[in-house]
Amino acid sequence: MRPFTYTRANNKEQALQAFTATSHYLGGGTNLVDLMKEDVERPDQLIDVNNLDYKKITSNDKGGLTLGAMLSNSETANNKEVRTNYPLLSMAMLSAATAQIRNMASNGGNLLQRTRCPYFFEVSMPCNKRDPGSGCGALNGMNALHAIFGYSDSCIATNPSDMCVALAAIGATVEVQQADGTSRMIEFTDFHRLPGDRPEKDTTLSQGELITAIHLPKAEFSDHYYYLKIRERSSYAFALISVAAGLQVESGVINKAGLAMGGVAHVPWKLTKAEEFLAGKKPTTENFEAAAELEMKDAKPFEANKWKVDMGKNAIVRALTQAFEREV
Structure with missing residues (x-):
């Protein structure tokens, strides 16, 4: 693992101001830290956002629920209102990984999981997602577990999240704080992006944007x-x-x-x-x-x-x- 600086943000303003082109926000770290150990991710600075006040589940003006981005996957999946009104989401989240990882992983971090493609993890292999312009090792390599929809010659990797599949089915919306301190809403189907010729960019987030909440619409599939x-x-x-x-x-x-x-x-x-x-x-x-x-x-x-x-x-x-x- 390469050297990095660690910054603990106590509010969104501190987090946004501290962010640079070589920073990463740190929630549970269940994916990011693994990638750093493998030398896939190389941030110069980690900004710990666990102290930010986005750890609640509240009602929203759409008749649904708003999930705080810093709340753990376990707390979210086991919440009474989520289990009662959005059991599809709860079921998907509880199928992910292990209880220990769900206890650490944050909702916002879950949305940002990176692919588990072995060519992405192995730094000696070509991978446009990790090293733009190096090629896609999976394209003519071992691709039994890869994409069958929406891929390009630049990348055929798949998204690994269970939570995100349920959020796509439900029709959620993601709220983010922008670098200038204002917020914007992103429809969930617009949050992740197809690889095209820029597979290194997994989402439509701009530099420094911080996920603060996931808004669920009025419950429709609770039965x-x-x-x-x-x-x-x-x-x-x-x-x-x-x-x-x-x-x-x-x-x-x-x-x-x-x-x-x-x-x-x-x-x-x-x-x-x-x-x-x-x-x-x-x-x-x-x-x-x-x-x-x-x-x-x-x-x-x-x-x-x-x-x-x-x-x-x-x-x-x-x-x-x-x-x-x-x-x-």
Whole structure:
């Protein structure tokens, strides 16, 4: 690990003023510190934001909840209001990593997790995300676990977060403090970005912007929901494929669906086509299969990860079936 300076901010003004082009904000550090140990991240300064007053869960003017960015994943997932009104989010968060990591990881930090692509972690290998212009080692390398949607020749890595998949399905909004002290709102589907020719930039945040809150809309999927996570082992493993499914069912008809996938793209992949197809349909296996087929037909797998297409279809159908049958 390379030398760095440590600054503890007691308010947002101190955090914003201390930030430079070579700084990183430090929350739980469960991802950042690992990357520093591997010499992937090389900040000259860490700005500890754990003392900032963004550790509450409150009601918002949209009829939903606002989650403080510095609150831990465990505190958020186990909060009574979250478990009652946003059980899809709670379920997704509790499937992530281990209890020890969830106790440390912050909500804001979860949104900023970096890919687990082995070419990104191995500094001797080419990786445009880590070293722009060096090439993508995975493109013609070992890519069985890589993206099948939205990638570019510059990067085929995937987003690792479980929490973010659920937030995409729910339709959350992220609030950030800008360098000039003002705040702005970012729709969750606009927060992460596809790699294009700048894969080193994971999000649409500008330099120095600080995540302060995640706003959830009015609860819509508290009765019919399911988070399906397919992984190689049941703990401390990232998703091969995951699906967050929420359904609003009235009089035997789907009024609204919220769907997103993980493990398939550089961003939490919103299943817009499937959502639109299911609206007004009955919650039947046939309709779930048709929605899955519609969504997965645009997948562009590599030879080594063609299995993700069939698994993705089956995962969507299974998640939707479980969501419909899981009535509270």
